[in-house]
Amino acid sequence: MKYSCLNPIAPIGLNIFSDSYENTDNVDEADVILVRSASMHDMEFSDNLKAIARAGAGYNNIPIEKCAEKGIVVFNTPGANANGVKELVIAGLILASRDIIGGVNWVQSIKDQPDVAKLVEKGKKQFVGKELKGKKLGVIGLGAIGVLVANAATHLGMTVYGYDPFISVDRAWSLSRSVIHVKNREDIYRDCDYITVHTPLIEDDDPNSNTKEMINKESIGKMKDGVVILNFSRGLLVNDNDMEEALKSGKVAKYVTDFPNDKTANMEGVIAIPHLGASTEESEDNCAMMAVKQLMDYIENGNIKNSVNFPNCDAGECVSEGRITILHRNIPKMLTQFTAAISVLDVNIANLVNKSRGNYAYTVIDVDTSVNGEVVKKLKDIEGVLKVRVVK
Ligand SMILES: NC(=O)c1ccc[n+]([C@@H]2O[C@H](COP(=O)([O-])OP(=O)(O)OC[C@H]3O[C@@H](n4cnc5c(N)ncnc54)[C@H](O)[C@@H]3O)[C@@H](O)[C@H]2O)c1
Numbered sequence: 001m002k003y004s005c006l007n008p009i010a011p012i013g014l015n016i017f018s019d020s021y022e023n024t025d026n027v028d029e030a031d032v033i034l035v036r037s038a039s040m041h042d043m044e045f046s047d048n049l050k051a052i053a054r055a056g057a058g059y060n061n062i063p064i065e066k067c068a069e070k071g072i073v074v075f076n077t078p079g080a081n082a083n084g085v086k087e088l089v090i091a092g093l094i095l096a097s098r099d100i101i102g103g104v105n106w107v108q109s110i111k112d113q114p115d116v117a118k119l120v121e122k123g124k125k126q127f128v129g130k131e132l133k134g135k136k137l138g139v140i141g142l143g144a145i146g147v148l149v150a151n152a153a154t155h156l157g158m159t160v161y162g163y164d165p166f167i168s169v170d171r172a173w174s175l176s177r178s179v180i181h182v183k184n185r186e187d188i189y190r191d192c193d194y195i196t197v198h199t200p201l202i203e204d205d206d207p208n209s210n211t212k213e214m215i216n217k218e219s220i221g222k223m224k225d226g227v228v229i230l231n232f233s234r235g236l237l238v239n240d241n242d243m244e245e246a247l248k249s250g251k252v253a254k255y256v257t258d259f260p261n262d263k264t265a266n267m268e269g270v271i272a273i274p275h276l277g278a279s280t281e282e283s284e285d286n287c288a289m290m291a292v293k294q295l296m297d298y299i300e301n302g303n304i305k306n307s308v309n310f311p312n313c314d315a316g317e318c319v320s321e322g323r324i325t326i327l328h329r330n331i332p333k334m335l336t337q338f339t340a341a342i343s344v345l346d347v348n349i350a351n352l353v354n355k356s357r358g359n360y361a362y363t364v365i366d367v368d369t370s371v372n373g374e375v376v377k378k379l380k381d382i383e384g385v386l387k388v389r390v391v392k
């Protein structure tokens with residue numbers, strides 16, 4: 001098996017690959033790809049490519065539908081970098097409230113003058129800030145990161161409002177009881193002094209699901225004067241032109257973004273961080289280890305965990321003579337055709353697992369005899385089949 005890395009992936013993760021895996025710089029010959037933020041939208045995928053692992057949470061850099069059509073399973077590593085991001089969000093809240101950046105830069109500008117200590121005491125009043133305690137924080141998106149941020153902010157003495165119409169049961173369980181549950185974004189816009197967004201980038205006609213440019217002229221208009229907005233999710237969650245206008249008018253006091261671009265990097269009132277949310281040793285290690293383990297389990301056992309385009313499926317380790325995996329469309333009569341194709345060739349089925357997700361499905365078939373090429377060809381010829389693999 002060959003793997004290719006489109007971005008630097010932590011060695012502790014790559015070291016998990018056994019001797020049966022070899023690194024290649026030629027993406028076309030790779031069986032699996034590991035990626036962080038590199039855009040894959042313009043890439044052509046070879047027929048040999050079986051899986052892509054995003055060592056991180058957001059996967060908007062990967063064309064997951066195009067991959068599904070080619071039978072390429074895309075994984076991400078949910079939660080693996082959430083603590084790293086949470087800590088930087090807390091730093092962002094503090095940087096937006098206390099002019100630490102201005103103060104530190106000012107000290108650098110006076111460092112060669114005589115009696116710096118005296119100048120500091122005289123000049124520090126220009127950097128007076130505000131405390132977070134007692135202020136209201138709105139958290140939009142209560143996933144791995146949003147929950148950690150919300151919980152941590154309650155410990156800073158903030159009153160925290162949380163909004164997530166799609167919150168999972170697990171996340172809801174881990175959310176502090178002090179977090180006030182709100183059912184629409186408007187309540188957050190109206191009441192909060194600080195608003196932080198922790199949703200994926202989603203482009204959808206339904207305004208409740210859409211997150212692209214959800215921070216825009218209209219939503220900012222509903223916010224308190226002097227609100228602070230933090231964006232550690234994706235640059236496109238915010239309309240930059242509308243933000244520029246709001247910063248100029250003072251409607252928004254500060255915009256903290258982890259995704260600077262040509263426009264925001266030059267805007268007054270923006271605290272621009274160079275996408276450092278997940279750039280900690282711990283987060284990079286966690287993401288790399290999780291990504292590699294998921295890829296190996298898929299390659300060696302056919303199991304799918306944390307996929308973003310196919311259903312999860314745990315068939316365990318194969319104890320039968322052979323295992324065939326089939327990625328296919330989620331349409332009627334597929335299983336009947338699979339079992340018919342296999343039984344014609346006198347192969348006995350020992351176990352069968354079938355899972356579906358939206359337009360796609362996945363079937364794992366364990367057989368009592370070794371799998372021959374004829375079976376594979378028959379399965380591949382079935383209309384709606386996207387990829388067939390003999391795992392064992
Ligand atoms: N700055 C960084 O380095 C960095 C690191 C990790 C993640 N991220 C970004 O942060 C995002 C969130 O990461 P996560 O690990 O918390 O992901 P997650 O999948 O655990 O959480 C996302 C949450 O958003 C919610 N959500 C989806 N659509 C929503 C909507 N329209 N309104 C309100 N809530 C909605 C989901 O229900 C889910 O609970 C990622 O998608 C990624 O874009 C950035």
Ligand SMILES: O=C(O)CC[C@@H](O)C(=O)O
Pocket residue numbers: 036037055056057058059081275278279
């Ligand atoms: O890989 C990174 O450094 C950033 C990852 C982050 O944007 C994510 O979505 O997980």
